[in-house]
Amino acid sequence: MDCGRGKVWMEVGDSSDFGVSGDGVVFALRRLSLVGNEEAVEVIYARDLQSKQVWKTRVHLHLHPQANSTGPLQVKLDDATLTQRVPEILFPWRSMVVRGDGTLRRVKRDWVIPPINVAENSRGQFPEDLVRIRSDRDNNRMLRYSVTGPGADQPPTGIFIISPISGELSVTKPLDREHISNFHLRAHAVDLNGNQVENPIDIVINVIDQNDNRPEFTHTIFNGTKVTQYTLIIQATDMEGNPTYGLSNTATTVIRVTDVNDNPPEFTTDTFFGEVHENRVNVIVANLTVTDKDQPHTTAWAAVYRIIAGDPTGRFSIPTDPTTNEGLLTVVKPIDFELTRSFMLTVEAENEVPLARGMHLPRQSTATVSVRILDINESPEFSPNPKSIKLEEGLPAGSLLTTFTAQDPDRFLRQTIRYSKMHDPANWLEIDPVNGRISTIAILDRESPYVKNNLYNVTFMASDNGIPPASGTGTLQMYLIDINDNSPHVFPPEVEMCEKPHPNAINITASDPDLAPNGGPFAFEFASRPSDVRRNWTLHRINGEHAQLLLRIGTLASGIYEVPIMITDSGNLPMSNTSYLRVKVCQCDLHGDCVDMERIIAAGLGTGAIIAILICIIILL
Structure with missing residues (x-):
């Protein structure tokens, strides 16, 4: 197209629907279907072939309101613009x-x-x-x-x-x-x-870049311990305008940041694991570790641990290691593997002091501890222990007393238990190694020195066949009932008295190791022989335990006399015994003391005794 100043070339932009002729007529390249008010927008370029200037305009194409679909298109042109407005x-x-x-x-x-x-x-x-x-x-x-x-x-x-x-x-x-x-x-x-x-x-x-982003803090909470201390140098200058002539001085200011509890302890893992052998106490099962960003070894850093679930009987405790801040899960009560094989504990940790105000964090951290109980070979246990029985003394050898057995706590292992005797002071008993039956091998005597307060104790042992074997002990306490198996005798067995009738009374006592009613009261009398006993002596009963021996005649020659006294106890089927009381009759002074005891003793000695004394004297000379 020739516009008068030169030729212009026209062209439609990137479109396969429309074209433009040399005289500027826009035409459709194919049949179009526009719905309602829908319109097509195309860009038309015009280029001056001589000056190389380029113009463009947008063409809005839409159906005329009164036209049908095959009618002419109404065209609206925007103002043409030079494309050279941009670089x-x-x-x-x-x-x-x-x-x-x-x-x-x-x-x-x-x-x-x-x-x-x-x-x-x-x-x-x-x-x-x-x-x-x-x-x-x-x-x-x-x-x-x-x-x-x-x-x-x-x-x-x-x-x-x-x-x-x-x-x-x-x-x-x-x-x-x-x-x-x-x-x-x-x-x-x-x-x-x-x-x-x-x-x-x-x-x-x-x-x-444009300023389209707000500044953001790198942390929601800043920790003062990142820099614990600031050292600032402050310079002061007077009002002289020229710093060359102004006077100034400097000072150092130290600002120390004091930590507060703004970080709770946090467990390093959600679940801890530990194991311990049964029946062990004061043993550390697991070390519970936490992290705390506060200053170490302060109350804001120190952790306190508690068990909040899983330990209803209080078998565990958690003290804190002051150096590492770890919780030491410890067994404080024995645990039986046969009753409980594992524990699942819920624990919490918090600081010794509360969190600082304004901290929107949980005060404590929680974790789970899985504890496995390990089985060991436990010792057999006698039950009851000690076992008490009551029986009369005097049972003959071979008498069956009782059965004393033990139970193995390791009931799932089905181990064999055998019995043996450990301590039997008088060697009176034996035990069957298989069934635990206890029998006598000697007569039981309540008056034995091994019996204290009517009780006699024997210790037995039960051993299993585990690896390694384990054993337990049990005590049998026998309460021995007294029977009248001892006859009474006179006490003391030897006395002294003056040959004159005044004072010539002697008090004697009946002694019987049996208890009442097998002991006193006692009956005292002289034996029937020799006949001169009743002629020289009289016997007067004071009470059920004591009697008095008196001279019947005025004077009795000095010497040693054997006085037979028969004493009878009060037991069912009473027992009697004749005791010979040795009486030394001597000459006495005004105070009633013997003065010729040496002669009497010598007279009472036999010929052999006198010869032995003489030999000893000669040897000493």
Whole structure:
């Protein structure tokens, strides 16, 4: 089309639906179907073939309201605008150089295309034109332009587009520098046959930052222990304006940050594991570890542990290790494997002091502790222990007394138990090694020195066949009932008295190891022989335990006399015994003391005794 000043070339933008004739008539290339108020918008380019200026306008195509679907289209044109309002980027041009033979040679000019700066978060009308890319070869031919790279035909696609006719590069949406800070595109120029007419050029688009992000703290809670102390140097200068002539001085200020409890202890794991042998106490089962960001070895750092579930009988405790701050899960009561084989404890840890005000954190941390109980070979146990029986003394050897057996706590192992005797002071009993039956091997005597307060104790042992074997002990306590098995006798067995009748009374006592009613009261009398006993002596009963011996005649010659006294106890089937009381009759002084005891003793000695005494005297001489 000739506009008077030169020829103009017209062309429709990227569309396969419409075309434009040389005189500016827009026509449809195929049958269209527009619904309702729907319209088609096309861009028409006009290029001055002489000045190379390019105009563009948008054409709005829609059906006339009174027309049918085959009627004419109503066309509305926007104001045409020059595309040269945006910066223009030329492909590097080639100059002509004369060869040596006189012919011309094209030389490519090289330069670095400066980057294009685009502000992020633009709110302008999109698509927004950035630059126009143009080749100097469009003077004599029609070219088509395109761009490739991330943001164009590579993800994220569609951010940048280029008009294939005018070469206008546009951005289609706001950019975000925090997401992508720059784009690296390549621009291409080809002829209408798709042949490359220029080497691709690199286009760098930098996204310019805008203040579109608020500052954010790196931590929600800042810990003062990160820097525990600040040292500041403060300078003071007087009001003299020139610092050269002003007087100044400096001082050092130390600011020490004091820690507070703003961090609760936290367990290093959700579940701890431990194991312990049954029946062990004061043994550490598991070490519970926590982390606490507060200053170590302070009340804000020190942890206190508690068991909040899983230990109803109080078999565990958790003291704190003051050095490591670990919780030492400890067994404080024996645990029977046969009753409980495992524990699942829930524990919590918190600081010795409460959290500081304003801390929106839980005061404590919780964890689970799984404790496994290990079985050991336990000792057999006698039951009851001690075992008490009551029986009369005097049982003969071979008498069955009782059965004393033990139970093995390891009931699932079905071990064999055998019995033996450990301690039997008088050696009166024996035990069957298989069934635990206890029998006598000697007569039981309550009056034995091994019997204390009528009780006689024997210790037995029960042993199993485990690996290693285990044994337990049991005590049999026998309470011996007294029977009248001892006859009474006179006490003391020997006395002294004066040959004169005054004072000539002697008190004697009956002694019987049996208890009442098998002891006193006692009956006292002289034996029937010799006959002179009753002539020389009289016997007077004082009470049930004592009697008095008196001289019947006025004077009795000095010497030693054997006085037979028969004593009878009060037991059922009473027992009697004749005891010979040895009476030494001597001459006495005014105070009643014997004065010729040596002669009497000598007289009472036999011939052999006298000879032995004489030999000893001769040897001493």
